[in-house]
Amino acid sequence: MDLLSRQNPVFSAYALYSVLLSLKMLALFLRIAYLRVKKKIFISPEDTSLAPGAVVNRDDPDIERTRRAHLNDLENIPMFWIIGFLYVLTRPSALIAENLFRLYFVARAIHTFVYAFVVFPQPTRAISFLVGIAVKFYMSLQVLAYFS
Amino acid sequence: MDLLSRQNPVFSAYALYSVLLSLKMLALFLRIAYLRVKKKIFISPEDTSLAPGAVVNRDDPDIERTRRAHLNDLENIPMFWIIGFLYVLTRPSALIAENLFRLYFVARAIHTFVYAFVVFPQPTRAISFLVGIAVKFYMSLQVLAYFS
Amino acid sequence: MDLLSRQNPVFSAYALYSVLLSLKMLALFLRIAYLRVKKKIFISPEDTSLAPGAVVNRDDPDIERTRRAHLNDLENIPMFWIIGFLYVLTRPSALIAENLFRLYFVARAIHTFVYAFVVFPQPTRAISFLVGIAVKFYMSLQVLAYFS
Numbered sequence: 001m002d003l004l005s006r007q008n009p010v011f012s013a014y015a016l017y018s019v020l021l022s023l024k025m026l027a028l029f030l031r032i033a034y035l036r037v038k039k040k041i042f043i044s045p046e047d048t049s050l051a052p053g054a055v056v057n058r059d060d061p062d063i064e065r066t067r068r069a070h071l072n073d074l075e076n077i078p079m080f081w082i083i084g085f086l087y088v089l090t091r092p093s094a095l096i097a098e099n100l101f102r103l104y105f106v107a108r109a110i111h112t113f114v115y116a117f118v119v120f121p122q123p124t125r126a127i128s129f130l131v132g133i134a135v136k137f138y139m140s141l142q143v144l145a146y147f148s
Numbered sequence: 149m150d151l152l153s154r155q156n157p158v159f160s161a162y163a164l165y166s167v168l169l170s171l172k173m174l175a176l177f178l179r180i181a182y183l184r185v186k187k188k189i190f191i192s193p194e195d196t197s198l199a200p201g202a203v204v205n206r207d208d209p210d211i212e213r214t215r216r217a218h219l220n221d222l223e224n225i226p227m228f229w230i231i232g233f234l235y236v237l238t239r240p241s242a243l244i245a246e247n248l249f250r251l252y253f254v255a256r257a258i259h260t261f262v263y264a265f266v267v268f269p270q271p272t273r274a275i276s277f278l279v280g281i282a283v284k285f286y287m288s289l290q291v292l293a294y295f296s
Numbered sequence: 297m298d299l300l301s302r303q304n305p306v307f308s309a310y311a312l313y314s315v316l317l318s319l320k321m322l323a324l325f326l327r328i329a330y331l332r333v334k335k336k337i338f339i340s341p342e343d344t345s346l347a348p349g350a351v352v353n354r355d356d357p358d359i360e361r362t363r364r365a366h367l368n369d370l371e372n373i374p375m376f377w378i379i380g381f382l383y384v385l386t387r388p389s390a391l392i393a394e395n396l397f398r399l400y401f402v403a404r405a406i407h408t409f410v411y412a413f414v415v416f417p418q419p420t421r422a423i424s425f426l427v428g429i430a431v432k433f434y435m436s437l438q439v440l441a442y443f444s
Contacts, residue, residue, distance in 0.1 A: 003300070004151070004237055006295050015234050015295040019288045022227050026281065029223070044213060044263075049270050065340060074222060074370060075325070079318050081230045082377045086311050089300055115340075122345050133322065140315045147302050147311040152299070152385055154443050163382050163443040167436045170375050174429065177371070191364060192411075197418050222370055229378045 003089060010097045014088050017101040021077050024109060028070045028116060035063050069116035073108070076132055080104060087139040090146035100135055107131040151237060158245045162236050165249040169225050172257060176218045176264060183211050217264035221256070224280055228252060235287040238294035248283055255279040299385060306393045310384050313397040317373050320405060324366045324412060331359050365412035369404070372428055376400060383435040386442035396431055403427040 006012050036042055040054040041063060048054040058064070084101065111128040154160050184190055188202040189211060196202040206212070232249065259276040302308050332338055336350040337359060344350040354360070380397065407424040 012295045015237075015291055018230055018234065019291045019295075022231055022284065022288055025223075025227060026285065029281065043216060046267055046270055046273075050274065068339065070223065074226075075321075075366065078226045078230075078370075078374045078377075079321060081226075082314055082374075083318055086314065089311075119342055122342055125342075126346065133325065136318065137322065140318055143311055143315045147308045147315075160443045163385070163439055166378055166382065167439045167443075170379055170432065170436055173371075173375060174433065177429070192361060194415055194418055194421075198422065218371065222374075226374045226378075229374075 003091070008088075009094045010092060011088050013094075013098040013101050014084050017105045018081055018084065020105055021080065021108060024105075024112060025070070025073050025077060028066060028073065028112060031116060032063065032066050032070065035060075035066060039063070065119075066116045069112055072111065072115070072129070076129075076136075077108065079136055080132075083136050083139045083143065086143045086147070090142050092142065100139065104132055104135045107135070151239070156236075157242045158240060159236050161242075161246040161249050162232050165253045166229055166232065168253055169228065169256060172253075172260060173218070173221050173225060176214065176221065176260060179264060180211065180214050180218065183208075183214060187211070213267075214264045217260055220259065220263070220277070224277075224284075225256065227284055228280075231284050231287045231291065234291045234295070238290050240290065248287065252280055252283045255283070299387070304384075305390045306388060307384050309390075309394040309397050310380050313401045314377055314380065316401055317376065317404060320401075320408060321366070321369050321373060324362060324369065324408060327412060328359065328362050328366065331356075331362060335359070361415075362412045365408055368407065368411070368425070372425075372432075373404065375432055376428075379432050379435045379439065382439045382443070386438050388438065396435065400428055400431045403431070 002008070004011055006015075036047075037051060039060060039062075040051045041057045041060050042048055042050065042054055043056065043058060045056055048056060084104075087097065107128045111125055111132065114124045114128070150156070152159055154163075184195075185199060187208060187210075188199045189205045189208050190196055190198065190202055191204065191206060193204055196204060232252075235245065255276045259273055259280065262272045262276070298304070300307055302311075332343075333347060335356060335358075336347045337353045337356050338344055338346065338350055339352065339354060341352055344352060380400075383393065403424045407421055407428065410420045410424070
């Protein structure tokens with residue numbers, strides 16, 4: 001069986017959650033764009049022509065919070081893409097792998113929601129962040145054990 | 149036929165444009181380094197030993213604009229790498245896939261040019277950004293349809 | 297032989313160093329979290345509930361230096377993951393490929409160490425940065441030559 005085909009349920013789950021994570025990142029992009037247009041607050045001087053009365057401001061609390069959520073995605077999700085891919089190639093149990101990918105996606109979705117949409121008290125965000133780290137750390141150890 | 153070989157024109161096009169996007173990102177890196185040395189403006193205190201008379205300044209408009217262009221690459225291009233790879237595995241038509249990859253590369257090259265090299269009036273940059281998002285969104289839907 | 301299996305020493309080396317680079321990035325994450333808790337300096341207002349007496353401050357020199365080291369990883373290491381992967385598919389000599397991957401990892405580990413842990417005088421960091429760029433540039437040319 002080809003490991004990178006849809007006949008492999010582990011790879012199919014990897015593809016599904018990798019794309020869902022991308023779409024989640026795109027949603028944050030669109031939210032930042034929406035907030036910029038709504039508040040008429042842009043990041044570069046030439047952007048102010050996009051809306052009458054717009055200004056340049058890099059300190060708006062809502063926009064900067066959304067940008068931090070987005071930056072945290074950038075720090076985490078590409079690492080999931082590569083480690084998850086290598087983990088698929090270690091031929092893990094489908095049951096474990098599918099639930100790990102699902103857990104990772106849910107943790108990152110919660111992280112985004114409580115950071116950029118509705119501000120929850122800590123430690124909700126800290127826990128969702130650490131769950132994501134733990135999943136990647138576990139998969140990293142599996143890849144190291146298999147390939148070395 | 150092995151999907152990940154150069155006998156597959158879709159994968160060859162994916163490899164070509166993925167590397168060209170990397171080289172485009174490297175060009176921005178080198179431009180930031182060139183601007184820092186030319187203007188003698190660095191980001192960390194110990195860097196000032198690299199040029200006599202250098203200072204630390206994180207607010208130079210040209211350098212910060214180039215850094216924002218680079219950050220926008222980081223927010224977009226790794227997502228293309230993973231989604232494009234998964235899209236190759238859905239066995240798309242070579243004609244459509246090659247033109248999508250080419251369109252994405254051209255959109256990102258325009259985005260970089262009008263952001264970091266010659267400042268164009270908006271909405272040039274906004275359109276090139278949205279074209280890139282649209283390509284990734286289309287490929288995401290194809291991947292979801294194929295693998296789920 | 298399947299190029300993406302552990303029977304291929306080039307791919308095994310790629311998997312090993314890709315994961316080690318991920319773990320290196322995770323170490324920087326944990327160092328940032330450690331510094332934030334130790335110094336009681338956080339990035340978002342709701343985080344101050346994580347430690348009594350905590351404040352929001354985005355200008356602490358140690359934390360910002362560590363964040364710049366981390367951002368530099370984000371700018372470099374995902375590009376290694378994709379270019380290294382495509383380079384494996386060009387069937388390079390195992391001797392050259394394994395040493396390139398090792399060199400890249402060592403250069404990035406030095407970059408992190410002298411940026412975020414013990415501040416060395418320049419040009420140590422500049423050289424380790426440029427070695428990483430040179431490795432990616434060489435692999436990019438190999439991929440372009442093979443796939444086009």
